[in-house]
Amino acid sequence: MQLIDGKAISAEIKQEIAREVEQIIASGKKRPHLAAILVGHDGGSETYVANKVKSCHEVGFESTLIRFEDNVPETELLQKVDELNNNPDIDGFIVQLPLPKHISENKIIEAIDYKKDVDGFHPINTGRLLKGMPCFISATPYGIMELLKRYNIETVGKHCVVLGRSNIVGRPVSVLMSLKGNPGDATVTVCHSKTHNLKEVCRSADIIIAAIGIPEFLKADMVGEGAIVIDVGTTRVPSDKTKSGFKLKGDVDFEQVAPKCSYISPVPGGVGLMTIVALLKNTLLAAKKEIYL
Numbered sequence: 001m002q003l004i005d006g007k008a009i010s011a012e013i014k015q016e017i018a019r020e021v022e023q024i025i026a027s028g029k030k031r032p033h034l035a036a037i038l039v040g041h042d043g044g045s046e047t048y049v050a051n052k053v054k055s056c057h058e059v060g061f062e063s064t065l066i067r068f069e070d071n072v073p074e075t076e077l078l079q080k081v082d083e084l085n086n087n088p089d090i091d092g093f094i095v096q097l098p099l100p101k102h103i104s105e106n107k108i109i110e111a112i113d114y115k116k117d118v119d120g121f122h123p124i125n126t127g128r129l130l131k132g133m134p135c136f137i138s139a140t141p142y143g144i145m146e147l148l149k150r151y152n153i154e155t156v157g158k159h160c161v162v163l164g165r166s167n168i169v170g171r172p173v174s175v176l177m178s179l180k181g182n183p184g185d186a187t188v189t190v191c192h193s194k195t196h197n198l199k200e201v202c203r204s205a206d207i208i209i210a211a212i213g214i215p216e217f218l219k220a221d222m223v224g225e226g227a228i229v230i231d232v233g234t235t236r237v238p239s240d241k242t243k244s245g246f247k248l249k250g251d252v253d254f255e256q257v258a259p260k261c262s263y264i265s266p267v268p269g270g271v272g273l274m275t276i277v278a279l280l281k282n283t284l285l286a287a288k289k290e291i292y293l
């Protein structure tokens with residue numbers, strides 16, 4: 001069994017990005033600039049955004065964090081989105097999800113200029129993804145594909161089972177795995193809460209990508225010998241062993257499943273770290289105008 005080391009790969013990619021930033025600055029151009037809008041004080045969102053800001057500094061990006069309280073009117077948020085769309089110094093920006101109930105996430109996402117949509121959630125980017133056209137690929141699926149690529153994991157002709165069909169992970173990663181290319185060219189089965197015979201479907205997989213959000217859902221008897229398992233799940237569970245009072249659990253029962261795998265990604269230390277570098281990569285692409293002019 002080989003561990004897929006998201007920590008090592010993400011550090012390697014950050015170094016690559018930092019080198020590119022140095023070249024950009026040396027050529028007299030401005031630093032890539034990522035902005036993040038954070039609404040409210042959700043613990044998970046606070047942590048994600050803090051990590052994104054920290055990572056920006058590590059690679060030499062400029063970053064701006066814009067905060068609103070939970071009760072911000074939708075119109076005010078839309079106004080800020082419009083302002084960022086029109087600010088030439090901002091190359092890309094994200095609105096950290098989830099948003100409070102009174103705000104329509106779809107409305108906010110659609111208001112973002114797709115050329116600055118480095119989260120890849122705008123319908124133009126998701127539509128282009130479906131067609132295999134250049135676009136901002138949402139960060140977690142992008143990170144997963146990069147891990148497969150950097151570990152030279154063969155996906156062509158393989159049966160890939162994706163657990164989960166969310167707009168941010170399951171569906172886009174299932175599309176990427178089915179598109180032409182390597183990684184890609186896989187035969188993909190997408191499973192969800194209504195799937196029958198989940199155990200049998202999973203057992204027939206060469207590659208399982210688990211993104212459902214139920215800690216240790218995938219057990220050893222659901223995995224065939226030699227399978228490749230990518231664990232996307234990150235559920236906070238209470239813990240008296242950590243300072244924060246919680247720890248992150250993946251969707252895979254790692255202890256049981258790992259011995260059966262040829263490759264497996266751990267939680268933490270797997271996909272999560274790749275998600276952040278994928279966002280940095282998208283911001284770099286936006287700054288270099290490599291996807292859209």
Ligand SMILES: NC(=O)c1ccc[n+]([C@@H]2O[C@H](COP(=O)([O-])OP(=O)(O)OC[C@H]3O[C@@H](n4cnc5c(N)ncnc54)[C@H](OP(=O)(O)O)[C@@H]3O)[C@@H](O)[C@H]2O)c1
Nearest residue numbers: 140164165166169192193211212213232233234271272275
């Ligand atoms: N590492 C990272 O950077 C990162 C990024 C994003 C998300 N995540 C984590 O990944 C996990 C999934 O996130 P998400 O946003 O994709 O979740 P989500 O929107 O809640 O979607 C969960 C998906 O799992 C399916 N599902 C739920 N119970 C199931 C069951 N018993 N059997 C089969 N499928 C089942 C759901 O099916 P239905 O569609 O039928 O309801 C849904 O499609 C979460 O733990 C999240 O925290 C991690």
